[in-house]
Amino acid sequence: MNLIDDNAAYTALKSRDPRFDGVFYVGVTSTGIYCRPICPVKVPKRENCRFFENAGAAEKAAFRPCLRCRPELAPGHAPVDHAHRLADLIMLRMDEGLTDEGAGLEEIATQFGLSSRQLRRIIQKELGVSPIELIQTRRLLLAKQLLTDTRLPVIEIAFASGFSSLRRFNDAFSRHYRMPPTRLRKEAASHPRRMHATDTSTLQLGYRSPYDWQSMLKFLATRAIHEVEYVTADTYARTIRLGDHNGWIKVSNAPEKNALQVVFTHSLTPVLPALLGRLRHMFDLAARPDLIAAHLMKDASLKKSVTQNPGLRVPGAFDGFELAVRAVLGQQITVQAATKIACRYAEAFGEKIETPFPALTRLSPTAQQVTRATIDDIARLGIIRTRSACILSLAESFHSGRLNLDPGPHPETAITQLVSLPGIGPWTANYIAMRALRWPDAFPKEDIAVRNNLGGVTAKRAEELSQAWRPWRSYAVMHVWTGPTFHPPAVDEKAL
Numbered sequence: 001m002n003l004i005d006d007n008a009a010y011t012a013l014k015s016r017d018p019r020f021d022g023v024f025y026v027g028v029t030s031t032g033i034y035c036r037p038i039c040p041v042k043v044p045k046r047e048n049c050r051f052f053e054n055a056g057a058a059e060k061a062a063f064r065p066c067l068r069c070r071p072e073l074a075p076g077h078a079p080v081d082h083a084h085r086l087a088d089l090i091m092l093r094m095d096e097g098l099t100d101e102g103a104g105l106e107e108i109a110t111q112f113g114l115s116s117r118q119l120r121r122i123i124q125k126e127l128g129v130s131p132i133e134l135i136q137t138r139r140l141l142l143a144k145q146l147l148t149d150t151r152l153p154v155i156e157i158a159f160a161s162g163f164s165s166l167r168r169f170n171d172a173f174s175r176h177y178r179m180p181p182t183r184l185r186k187e188a189a190s191h192p193r194r195m196h197a198t199d200t201s202t203l204q205l206g207y208r209s210p211y212d213w214q215s216m217l218k219f220l221a222t223r224a225i226h227e228v229e230y231v232t233a234d235t236y237a238r239t240i241r242l243g244d245h246n247g248w249i250k251v252s253n254a255p256e257k258n259a260l261q262v263v264f265t266h267s268l269t270p271v272l273p274a275l276l277g278r279l280r281h282m283f284d285l286a287a288r289p290d291l292i293a294a295h296l297m298k299d300a301s302l303k304k305s306v307t308q309n310p311g312l313r314v315p316g317a318f319d320g321f322e323l324a325v326r327a328v329l330g331q332q333i334t335v336q337a338a339t340k341i342a343c344r345y346a347e348a349f350g351e352k353i354e355t356p357f358p359a360l361t362r363l364s365p366t367a368q369q370v371t372r373a374t375i376d377d378i379a380r381l382g383i384i385r386t387r388s389a390c391i392l393s394l395a396e397s398f399h400s401g402r403l404n405l406d407p408g409p410h411p412e413t414a415i416t417q418l419v420s421l422p423g424i425g426p427w428t429a430n431y432i433a434m435r436a437l438r439w440p441d442a443f444p445k446e447d448i449a450v451r452n453n454l455g456g457v458t459a460k461r462a463e464e465l466s467q468a469w470r471p472w473r474s475y476a477v478m479h480v481w482t483g484p485t486f487h488p489p490a491v492d493e494k495a496l
Contacts, residue, residue: 008441008470009051013037015291019440020471025052025071027063034058039069139163140176142273147184150201152269154181160269199266204259205276207285210311213253215482216283219315222335223326226343227362228350238318239353240264241363242271242278248355251279260285281407281438284313292472296479299468305479312482314474320405320436321398322364327431328390328423329383344381349373370395390423397421407438434474443473453480 012020020037027034027050034052035041052058055071065071106116120131143161146152152160158169173181213234221231229238237250247265254261260283268275280286289311297303306312317323329345330338349365370378370391378388397403403417411433418429427446434442444450445462454462469476 005467005470006049006051008467009037010046010049011295012471013049014043015288016040017288017440017471019438025055025058026050027052027058027061032062032064033066034063034071035066036069036071039066041066041068135162136172136176140173143169143173143181144177144184145203146201146272147181149203152201152266154185156266156269157181160272162273200263201266201269202261202263203276204254204257205262205280205283205285206257206259207283208287208289209255209258210289211253211255211258212309212311212313213255215309215312215478216315219482223339223342225322225326225339225346225364227360228346228364230357230359237357237360239355239360239363240268240275240318241366242268242274245271246353246363248353248357248360249275249279251283278318282316282318284316284438287313287475289313292475295472296469296476299476302469302476302479305482309479309482312475312478314438314440314478315435316407316438317436319364320432321367321395323436324394324398324405324418324432325365325370325391327428328387328394331387331423331428341382345378345383348377348381367395367399371399386423390421393421393423405432405436407436411437411439411442434477439474441471441473443477447477450477450480 009020009024009026012024013026016038018038022036025034025036026044028044028048029050030044030048034055050061050063052061055065058071059065139161143157143163146157146160147154150157154169155166158166161169163169163172170180173179177184217231217234217236220229220236224231227239229236231237235250235252237248239248240246245268247267249265249268250263252261260279262276262279264272264275293306293310297306325345326338326342329341333341346362346365349369350362351369352361353363355361373392375385375388375392378391379385383391394403397417398405403421404414414437415429415433418424418432419426425446427444430442430444431447433439434444443463443466445459445466451457451459451462454465457465466473466476
């Protein structure tokens with residue numbers, strides 16, 4: 001699969017976006033060295049760069065591996081890329097059920113064909129800290145935020161941050177910050193902006209401005225699953241299930257702080273790091289709108305939309321399985337029709353939950369729940385039998401662990417797995433890669449709305465036109481869908 005071409009690779013190289021790590025390697029002719037796209041050295045000149053799909057091809061061309069970024073550590077989408085990705089991966093795995101630190105490291109090491117000893121050695125060499133020190137830093141930073149911004153009891157903050165006891169939390173916090181957590185709590189409580197104790201708390205998730213919050217809400221609103229999600233003129237809310245913990249969240253924008261405000265129920269406190277990580281993916285908070293816009297504006301056909309819609313993000317997915325089912329339901333029908341069917345599907349298979357909001361009364365169906373259904377159970381919701389069989393196959397693959405729809409894995413693997421399932425073609429797989437897998441260069445060239453908005457072109461021609469947008473085609477698709485770029489004739493948007 002040709003995931004990226006040379007010109008797009010150079011643009012990705014300049015951005016150092018970790019989502020491209022393992023997708024390509026760059027050989028620098030002036031030094032004879034080849035690197036990963038996340039290498040911290042100065043970006044070489046374009047004329048000195050040669051790009052390769054794998055490390056073997058680079059070495060065959062007589063390039064030597066870089067000693068700083070170490071290409072041998074990227075056999076796909078390695079977890080040892082840099083501090084932020086490694087910390088996120090470790091915390092995500094541990095927060096979603098791996099309570100033992102050793103087991104968490106063993107699981108991550110096995111996933112990438114390493115022993116836990118190798119993983120510890122690589123992390124120590126690359127980051128200068130041990131895995132446990134890295135985890136400890138993340139835990140303490142989260143605890144500090146919770147102490148400052150919420151009224152949660154200190155003991156709940158200790159456990160929410162991943163500490164096994166209040167004593168260990170107090171000791172670690174006092175050593176690191178040279179004050180007990182209660183002292184920071186007292187100082188925070190005296191601040192006039194602090195909220196009163198309730199069954200919810202509010203945290204901030206920062207982003208790089210600009211952020212087109214209204215376009216994000218509009219996109220999510222037209223696809224909202226009734227009873228599971230609720231979108232107003234300025235907020236997004238939904239029910240949440242993470243492991244054995246259920247609750248709800250409400251998200252709003254605070255542009256003066258360049259942050260989203262997240263209200264969450266305290267029932268979700270034990271899985272808070274995992275919750276915040278999923279919300280960062282869902283709302284595309286790690287994007288670089290400056291770099292993406294600068295690149296897309298080079299295409300005259302996109303310039304107007306990019307100018308009129310600064311900070312346009314690619315809406316992600318809170319739950320990969322939920323999004324995949326939604327994509328299947330949207331095949332060859334309108335967004336509105338697909339949303340109605342998705343609501344019937346959620347009502348049939350989702351569990352009830354109590355919240356303060358009449359519009360939020362149901363949890364999204366899990367893959368395990370769907371595997372208990374038959375094709376007839378699904379088909380009677382108004383879903384054609386071939387699509388019903390596809391949903392059942394998708395649920396079985398996801399529940400068994402054969403299919404991973406979390407952000408992070410190499411997109412090629414997941415796309416290949418998806419198209420091997422009955423009823424899932426390239427359009428559906430690329431749409432899932434775009435939103436659930438967070439692949440920034442996904443392009444569903446078969447999408448009828450994209451083709452119509454490009455002037456009624458064929459899928460092949462759409463693919464040709466999209467080459468100028470690489471490696472940010474997912475963002476270009478959002479502009480084609482939402483912006484007045486091509487002045488197309490009036491058509492019904494096809495479901496996403």
